[in-house]
Amino acid sequence: MKALGHIRVLDLSRVLAGPWCAQNLADLGADVIKIERPGAGDDTRAWGPPYAPDAAGAPTTEAAYYLSANRGKRSVTVDIASPAGQALLRELVLHCDVVLENFKVGHLARYGLDYASLRALKPDLVYCSITGFGQDGPYAGRAGYDFLVQGMGGLMSVTGERDDLPGGGPQKAGVALTDLMTGMYATVAILAALTHRDRTGEGQHIDMSLLDTQVAMLANVGSSYLASGKRPRRWGNAHASIVPYQTFACLDGHLIVAAGNDGQYRKFVEAGGRPELAHDARFATNPLRVQNRDALVPLLAEMVLEKRRDEWIALLEEQGVPCGPINELDEVFANEQVRARGMEIALPHPAAGKVKLVRSPMKLSATPATSDMAPPLLGQHTDEVLREVLGKNGEEIAALRARNVV
Known part of the structure; x- marks a missing residue:
């Protein structure tokens, strides 16, 4: 039994926030179909080195960045810019519970793949959009990136050494926290929307913004500002309210x-x-x-x-x-507590033989999060999904390939 074994997700997202959300859903048992550009795929496939080594220790073409956020998914290549590719995705939507996307505001409406268009086909669809600044407001049309939003959303104003000490000044976090937290909030929102759908039969649109997330995750720092009206300081590795x-x-x-x-x-x-x-x-x-x-x-x-x-x-x-x-990091993965909790896993991989990955931290007693399928090769499951989900035969799939639709 898998917690989300009854759920299918059409994942149109790429890079980190969206894929991180989809990976959470896959870990919980959802069938996640990752849609990628033919010949190129997710941007992060090219974000290397480092790359996963093969059995002989030579690097493959599988970038570690891509591997970090895409386990448990099935990769299908579709030319989303072609009318035939758009029609194919609309077919897939009819067999999915969730659509996840992180295109610029309004971009998918040109293809008939926006929420309004797909809701007309499937009224109970849960549709989650992730953008830098949300679906409305004066910044809605802007592209948003984690680093940019860490600065705009206040995180960098409280991260870094004190201005009066050597090396003082604003500093970004060492990992893309805003992307990751947006992916986490999106996961929670999707699960809430699915629960609402199961109770009412009604789908909905989820509007996730990196900037909204960053402002929300200021937590006590944001609350302290609102209570006092005073700008917080950077404290480096010290704490504003506790010593030592x-x-x-x-x-x-x-x-x-x-x-x-x-x-x-x-x-x-x-x-x-x-x-x-x-x-x-x-x-x-x-x-x-x-x-x-x-x-x-x-x-x-x-x-x-x-x-x-x-x-x-x-x-x-x-x-x-x-x-x-x-x-x-070598000490982290050698740590006895980390090892006891099984946070490093190795999964079979068609190009690398095995890939080492970090396990999901979600540990459920009855429906445990599982990580049993490595991040897919580009288009690895195209034929499989077209056959199993859409019922297409070999001739139909060959025709789609001949037209460069998939």
Whole structure:
């Protein structure tokens, strides 16, 4: 039993936000049909190196970026710009529950593949559009990219080192957080719309915007601004409201200490042999430590520098003080907890033999998310889908190929 084993998704999206959403649905059991341009495919197929190696260690043409967001799908190549290709997609829609797309606003209306056109064919269709700025408003026609929206939506204003310290200034996140979070919100919205459809028989249009998502995911930072009217500062690896809650240099690397209350702070300085810092009136409570951070943090930095990272971690874990290392990726995938949770998987792949991928973190007891099908080769399932879903025979498929429709 798969949670979404009864759902079929026509995925017209590419790059990251849309494919990430579709991959979530595939992990939960949906049959995701990924529509790609003949001969080229998803833009991310060309976003390399690195590429997945084959059994001999030589690189294939399968870009790691593409592999990260497309497992569990079936790839079908269709020339969406041709009338015959558009007609073929409309046929497929009749057999699908969800359409997912991230074209510019109004683009698909030219092809009769917009929500209004497809709703006329299938009234219970759930149709999700992902764009940079949404379907309306003065920016609706603009192209939106994760990096751009991280800046416009405020994330970069609170990410990076303090302006008064070396290296200070705005900084983007190390992964495309806005794209990924938009894909996650889109997944939730699609599941809600499917539940509504199952209860009422009514489909609907979902309008997802990268900018909306970025503004929403400011969370407490956005709420703090609305409450105070004050622009938040960048704090680098420190915290605006908690001290100490930051990184410190050790003898052999860096340590994260997240002392979220006064008791944890006391245990931290006592473990470091500096109990007087727990009794200093300037540092007795968290509000006082925040107020006097410029006096306290250099003293803590001096203390932490006296021991090695693993020595600190052992000491603080024994005392119940939240702490941890800053792992490189080889350390992440070698970590005993990550390995115990099975977060690295290897799936059979027609070109690479096997590809290593990251498992879905969604762990459901009755209907577990499964990752048993590698990201497809370009057009790998075209004939299969045309036969199984649309009932086309060999001659009909050959005719479509001869006309370069698929």
